Amino acid sequence: MTKIFVFEYLTGGGIDPALAGAGSLADLSALIVEGRVMRDALVADLRELDGVQVSFASSRFETVDPALAHCMAAPGESMTAFVARVAREHDYACIIAPECDGLLLHLYDAVGAARWLGCAKEAIRVASSKSATAACLAAHGIATTPAIEPGQAVTHTGNKWVVKPDDGAGGLDTFLFDDFAQACAEFDARAAQGRNPVLQEWVDGEPLSLSLICDGERVELVSINRQQIGLSEGKAHGQHARIVEFDGVAVNQIDTAGEQGEALRELAKRVATAMPGLRGFAGIDVVWHPSRGPVVIEVNPRLTVAYAGLSAALGGNLAAALLAAHGVRVQPGKTDETDETGETGETRETGQAGESRGPGESATGDRPTAAAARAHDTRPLCGVRP
Secondary structure, eight states: OOEEEEEEOOOOTTTTTTOOOGGGGGTHHHHHHHHHHHHHHHHHHHEEEEEEEEEEOOTTSSSTTTOOOOEEEOTOOOOOHHHHHHHHSEEEEEEOOOGGGGGGHHOOOOOOOBOSSSSOOOHHHHHHHHHHHHHHHHHHTTTBOOBBOSSSSSSSSSSSEEEEETTTTTTSOOEEEHHHHHHHHHHHHHHHOOEEEEEOOOOOSSEEEEEEEOSOEEEEEEEEEEEOOOOOOOETTTTEEEEEEEEEOSOOOSSSSSSHHHHHHHHHHHHHSSSSTTTEEEEEEEOOOOOEEEOOOEESSSOTTHHHHHHHHHOOHHHHHHHHTOOOOOOEEEOOOOOSSSSOOOSOOOOOOOOOOOOTTSSSSSOOGGGGOOOOGGGGOBBBOO
């Protein structure tokens, strides 16, 4: 029996005010729904596999079906210490967390390479920085959006410009400017506050995301998804700007065997070659420009919210492919409703009396629907203490 621990940062305790600063709690009402959708989808897939015993992390903010194996951090225990402790009780660990503030890297170190089901540390390090990702891909001749320094001469006049966290993601703290000088002023203001911004040219076109399964040698383009991006009016340090908002993702929207699909498949292979260490599930955010074709915006070295709808959309169990990419061979489809809780006495904790169910919570082993999936992959919780 293969024991697997699933830890999603938001539902696993990262939203606790004792562990996160007040400024990082602003979007929790939406973010926890997205985190739970990913966690529950992965847990549901894993529970359907023969020979797999799965448990997952929860917190005092939700009530979990006591029939499901789950665990919580001890009072005062940091997230990294909690993950390290529970990972040691399992054969493998699947970690879902934002890259910001080095969080995903810290959790990689907590789990250790031997138990880690995910991308290699170097791939996470590069993908955690928008500027480093752009530089890496550009060095391999891949169309991307290079980071621009405010004093740098700009040859593409008349375009739009975006300022966002270098280690964040598109839907959080991302502003669009029509005027380059105003974008530079926003960049300088953030840099002066130590917020590590990046300034890039905005790419017009159709926003897409690619869902991949990588095994170190091969790259499978599982799905091409359409991202729903909106713009709203706002201000940034007194400058007129538009706020970039990620409103969700529709999975499996473009035929991977068609002409556009073939072009994106080749792009995915080139990205994986440029960034060795992409392993298991990974995502690539792309804008299909009308004349330039696909332009890579960022690489997500982890599970993204698109995963939640893919097993149903593709008619198979994606978790089996994810495990196989790491050399873990299991059989899809349990035939009997036997005890799947995987109770060990070490990680099992039932919900405590008086706990309330959070918005959108399932925590029952039910498979989330694709319609419930929003954009945690592009709206991470930054400013947290690991």
